[in-house]
Amino acid sequence: MAKIDPNFKDEIKKYGAFDFSACYNCGNCTAVCSLSTEEDSFPRQMVRYSMLGLQDEIKTSLKPWLCYYCGECSVSCPRQAFPGELMMSLRRWLTSKYDWTGLSGLLYKSLGAMIFAFIFLTAVVVGFAYYENFEVDKIMKYGHYFEMFAIAGVFAIILLPNIIRMWYFTIVKTKTKVKIGMYFTKIWDLLVHMFTQKRAKDCENNNFRWLEHMVLVFSYLLLLFTTVFLDWFDAENIFVIVLGYIESLFIFIITVDFVKDRIKKNKALSKNSQPSDWFFVIWLLLMGLTAFGVRLFIDLNILENNKWIYLFHLMILAQWALIIVPFGKWTHFLYRSFAMYFAKLKELANLKPASKN
Numbered sequence: 001m002a003k004i005d006p007n008f009k010d011e012i013k014k015y016g017a018f019d020f021s022a023c024y025n026c027g028n029c030t031a032v033c034s035l036s037t038e039e040d041s042f043p044r045q046m047v048r049y050s051m052l053g054l055q056d057e058i059k060t061s062l063k064p065w066l067c068y069y070c071g072e073c074s075v076s077c078p079r080q081a082f083p084g085e086l087m088m089s090l091r092r093w094l095t096s097k098y099d100w101t102g103l104s105g106l107l108y109k110s111l112g113a114m115i116f117a118f119i120f121l122t123a124v125v126v127g128f129a130y131y132e133n134f135e136v137d138k139i140m141k142y143g144h145y146f147e148m149f150a151i152a153g154v155f156a157i158i159l160l161p162n163i164i165r166m167w168y169f170t171i172v173k174t175k176t177k178v179k180i181g182m183y184f185t186k187i188w189d190l191l192v193h194m195f196t197q198k199r200a201k202d203c204e205n206n207n208f209r210w211l212e213h214m215v216l217v218f219s220y221l222l223l224l225f226t227t228v229f230l231d232w233f234d235a236e237n238i239f240v241i242v243l244g245y246i247e248s249l250f251i252f253i254i255t256v257d258f259v260k261d262r263i264k265k266n267k268a269l270s271k272n273s274q275p276s277d278w279f280f281v282i283w284l285l286l287m288g289l290t291a292f293g294v295r296l297f298i299d300l301n302i303l304e305n306n307k308w309i310y311l312f313h314l315m316i317l318a319q320w321a322l323i324i325v326p327f328g329k330w331t332h333f334l335y336r337s338f339a340m341y342f343a344k345l346k347e348l349a350n351l352k353p354a355s356k357n
């Protein structure tokens with residue numbers, strides 16, 4: 001029997017949802033949503049579940065991830081119940097449920113805890129640089145090791161177990177019988193969604209945004225590859241050097257455009273930003289900018305006298321790799337890709353509900 005939690009409304013508001021109790025169930029939001037289908041109908045159903053506090057139903061659902069937050073439903077809601085913002089808040093809430101450490105929920109709900117974590121990592125980076133007598137070569141060498149271990153460690157210790165928990169909630173707990181072979185034959189779907197986010201293209205008037213997003217994902221992943229595996233800051237190959245410049249420049253240009261939209265609030269999807277949205281986009285912007293700056297200072301031979309830029313870059317990198325990637329908005333990129341994959345598996349297992357609520 002479904003368990004009703006009357007306090008859920010208050011809980012989900014801590015993740016950024018507005019007051020959705022004004023909803024009178026008209027269904028406009030579902031009708032205007034270009035991603036909602038007969039088999040996977042949203043966001044009205046999620047608004048109802050949230051009003052009733054049906055936590056288990058929400059936790060085992062992939063629907064919040066099928067929304068790409070175009071904001072159309074919020075614009076057309078006659079009761080200002082902000083269903084698009086609710087879907088976004090549900091994604092944050094789900095992230096906290098998948099996360100076995102509990103840190104994701106804490107950081108989403110408490111700005112103070114988030115700021116403390118940022119300050120703590122800044123102190124660690126400065127303390128480490130002090131310990132190394134601010135010798136830039138040594139700090140850069142360890143910075144490079146940190147990048148490698150941070151990627152492997154965060155993935156193995158935090159992200160992989162969380163994906164397994166997501167799989168458990170959405171596939172195992174819903175008693176979906178997926179044949180083992182299907183996990184392999186449909187892996188391509190996971191990769192396509194991960195690298196192209198192609199479903200976002202189906203959102204109303206979203207082609208340019210989708211393109212920006214895709215270029216950003218590729219630039220980010222390539223810059224990661226260039227700095228970690230091609231050791232960009234130590235590279236002498238002109239192709240590698242130029243490649244890194246181009247990638248970081250793309251990241252900077254696109255994130256500046258995203259920040260501009262959030263400041264102007266001129267699009268439905270950038271009207272209501274939460275601290276986690278700001279941290280994500282500003283830290284990504286700073287990653288592109290400081291990486292570009294460090295390499296430029298190396299090429300101009302002025303890094304030795306301007307060590308601060310590498311320290312600043314390392315500080316941003318540490319905060320990005322140890323806070324935003326495992327516990328912040330970055331995880332949405334990962335969970336959404338897996339949600340598409342799991343949704344495909346569920347569709348093939350033919351166990352999805354057939355009617356539109």
Ligand code: SF4
Nearest residue numbers: 023024026027029077
């Ligand atoms: S959220 Fe708004 S548009 Fe959607 S069902 Fe409720 S009142 Fe209607």
Ligand code: SF4
Nearest residue numbers: 033067070071073084
């Ligand atoms: S924000 Fe856009 S994609 Fe998400 S539910 Fe609303 S209309 Fe659909």
